[in-house]
Amino acid sequence: MTSFLSNRTIRSVCLAAFCGLLLFLMNCSLFAEEKPSAISFQDVTNAAQIAFQHRSPVTVKRHLHLMMGSGVGWIDFDRDGYPDLYCAQGEAWSNVELKQSQPVDIALSNRLYWNRRNSQFQDVTAVSGLTVLNYSMGIAVGDYNHDGFDDLYVSAFGRNLLYCNQGDGTFSEVSSAAHVDDPGYGASCTWADLNGDGLLDLYVVNYLEIDREHYPICSRRVDGARVYFICHPRYVPGQYDVVYLNLGNGAFLDISQKAGLHSEPARQGLGVFAADFDQDGDMDLYVANDSVANQLWINDGQGVFIDQALVAGLAFNRTGDREAGMGLAGADYNGDGEVDLFVTNYFGETNTLYRNEGALFFLDVTDETGLASPSRARLGFGTSFLDANNDGWEDLFVTNGHVHDRLSQLGKTEPYEQEPQLFLNLAGSRFADVSKQSGEFFQTKQVGRGCAVADFNQDGLVDLAISHLDERLVLLENRSQRTHPSLALQLVGTTSNRSAIGAVLEVTCDSRKITRLRKGSSSYLSADEAWLTCGLGDCRSPVTVKVRWPGGKTENWTGLQPGGRYTLIEGTSVLPDQSQIQP
Incomplete structure (x- = not known):
C-alpha cells in the first residue's frame, strides 16, 4: 500500500511538473508573439x-x-x-x-x-x-x-x-x-x-x-x-x-x-x-x-x-x-x-x-x-x-x-x-x-x-x-527598424477610372497573400497617398501581384522584386521597369 501510494505520488508530481512546463512554454510562445517590433x-x-x-x-x-x-x-x-x-x-x-x-x-x-x-x-x-x-x-x-x-x-x-x-x-x-x-x-x-x-x-x-x-x-x-x-x-x-x-x-x-x-x-x-x-x-x-x-x-x-x-x-x-x-x-x-x-x-x-x-x-x-x-x-x-x-x-x-x-x-x-x-x-x-x-x-x-x-x-x-x-x-x-522589405505600387486605370480608386491588390509571396486597397478617402476628412506601400514580411523572393480593377476584371503581374517601385497599367500585364526604394 505504501509503495503504491509512493508511485502514485511520483506520477502526480511528474504530471504536475510536465503541465507546469507546458504552461510556461505556452506563455513564452505567447510572449514571443506579442513582443513588438521596434517601431519608431x-x-x-x-x-x-x-x-x-x-x-x-x-x-x-x-x-x-x-x-x-x-x-x-x-x-x-x-x-x-x-x-x-x-x-x-x-x-x-x-x-x-x-x-x-x-x-x-x-x-x-x-x-x-x-x-x-x-x-x-x-x-x-x-x-x-x-x-x-x-x-x-x-x-x-x-x-x-x-x-x-x-x-x-x-x-x-x-x-x-x-x-x-x-x-x-x-x-x-x-x-x-x-x-x-x-x-x-x-x-x-x-x-x-x-x-x-x-x-x-x-x-x-x-x-x-x-x-x-x-x-x-x-x-x-x-x-x-x-x-x-x-x-x-x-x-x-x-x-x-x-x-x-x-x-x-x-x-x-x-x-x-x-x-x-x-x-x-x-x-x-x-x-x-x-x-x-x-x-x-x-x-x-x-x-x-x-x-x-x-x-x-x-x-x-x-x-x-x-x-x-x-x-x-x-x-x-x-x-x-x-x-x-x-x-x-x-x-x-x-x-x-x-x-x-x-x-x-x-x-x-x-x-x-x-x-x-x-x-x-x-x-x-x-x-x-x-x-x-x-x-x-x-x-x-x-x-x-x-x-x-x-x-x-x-x-x-x-x-x-x-x-x-x-x-x-x-x-x-x-x-x-x-x-x-x-x-x-x-x-x-x-x-x-x-x-x-x-x-x-x-x-x-x-x-x-x-x-x-x-x-x-x-x-x-x-x-x-x-x-x-x-x-x-x-x-x-x-524610422522603424528595417527588418522587412516593401513593395511600392501605383495603379493606372484605362477602362477603369484612371486613379484606379476601388481596386484591390493581392500580393503573393511563397504561400502568403497580402491584400491592399486603393482608397478614395480615409480617416476623418483626409486622403492617403495614391501609391500603395505593401510590407512583405519575411519575403525576399519575387512576388506576384493580382489586381482586381473596379468593375471586377483581374490581371496578374509576376516577378516583381521586393524593394521595387512599379506602375501597373490596366490592360498591359507587362512588367514595367523598376527602381529600388530600399537597399
Whole structure:
C-alpha cells in the first residue's frame, strides 16, 4: 500500500511538473508573439519646413463647427512620384465677414506644400491658385477628368469647392461650372466610380442642418453663471448626403434623391469609406454617423443604393448601441481577403472594429482584438490602417481629442487634449498598444482630428501627416527598424477610372497573400497617398501581384522584386521597369 501510494505520488508530481512546463512554454510562445517590433516615428515637421497652423479659435458661445477641425491630404499634383501635402484650414467665426473685404492673408488659407524630394517641402499655395478662405473640412483627391493629373475636392462649412489640376502646377476653381458647390455642412468626401462607366463620381457626407443664420446655441447655469458649450448633434437635425454623377464633360449631376439617399431620414454623417463590400463589381459606401445608426449603402448596379447596415451588423456595436461615429478606416487586417472596418467613437464608448465574415456580414470584434479598453478614455477622430513595420500586417493609428473644452466647468473630468495611439497588429489575431515606445509624439497630448498616410521620402516605410484643432500640423517620419522589405505600387486605370480608386491588390509571396486597397478617402476628412506601400514580411523572393480593377476584371503581374517601385497599367500585364526604394 505504501509503495503504491509512493508511485502514485511520483506520477502526480511528474504530471504536475510536465503541465507546469507546458504552461510556461505556452506563455513564452505567447510572449514571443506579442513582443513588438521596434517601431519608431519622429516628428520632422520643422525639419521638413512645414509651418501650417490650423486656426479655429473658440467663440464665447461655442459654435459647434469650430470644434470639428479640418483634414489633410496627400496629392502628387506635379506627377513627379513624390506626394505633396494639402492642409485644410479653419477660421474664427468672427473673421468671416472680415476676410471678404481685406487682402488675402496666406496664413488664413488652406495650404499646398510641394515635396522637394529631399525630405523638405515648399509652400506653393499662392502660385498654385489654391488660396482658399472658408472653413474647410474634408479632402478628396482623384483624377475626375482623366487627364493624368489628380484634382482636389474640398468640403466645407458652407460652399464646397472643386479644383481642377491644370497640369502646370496650378489649379482652377470650377465648383459652380461643375455643379458640385453644395452649400451645406460638408464633412468627409470620397471619389468612386459608382455607375461603372470608368469616371469618378463624388460622394459628399453632410453633417448638420445648420448655417450661419440658423445656429443652435446651448448653455447651462453653473454657480449662477451661464456656461456655453457645443450642442449635442443628436438634437440637431441631420443633413442629407449628396451623390454627384460624373457626366464626362466636366460637369456633374446631383442624383442623391434618385439614388435612394432620401429613402431614410437625414443623418448626422462624418466619415465615409467606399469599397465593393458585396463583391458584385460595383462600389458601395459605408457612412459613419454621429450618435445615430451608421449606414451601409449597397449599390444595386442600376444607380440605386439600399441601406443594408442593420442586416450586415454595421449599424450599431455588438450591444446594439448607437455610437458617435467620427473617423473611419478600411483594410484587410486579418489576412482573409475581406474588407474590414474600424470606426472611432466618443469618450466613454469604445472604438469599434468590424470583422468582415463574408456574404455581407460583419462581427464587432473590438473586445477580443484588444481595442476596446484602450479607447474608452479617448475621443477618437482620425484613424488609419498602416503597416508601420512592413511585416505584412496592417497596424492601426488613432488620433484623439475632445470637442468640449469646458468640461471641468460642467463637473466632468474628461481631458480635452489627449495622446494619439498606435496599435501593432499581432498576425491578424489582436492588437497591442505600442504607443509609448513608438516615439515622443505619442506621449504628448493634442486635440487631434485628421490623419493621412504616405511614404513621403520614398524610403519604403509609410509616414503620417496629422491635423490638429487650432494647433500645428505634424509630419511623422517612420524610422522603424528595417527588418522587412516593401513593395511600392501605383495603379493606372484605362477602362477603369484612371486613379484606379476601388481596386484591390493581392500580393503573393511563397504561400502568403497580402491584400491592399486603393482608397478614395480615409480617416476623418483626409486622403492617403495614391501609391500603395505593401510590407512583405519575411519575403525576399519575387512576388506576384493580382489586381482586381473596379468593375471586377483581374490581371496578374509576376516577378516583381521586393524593394521595387512599379506602375501597373490596366490592360498591359507587362512588367514595367523598376527602381529600388530600399537597399
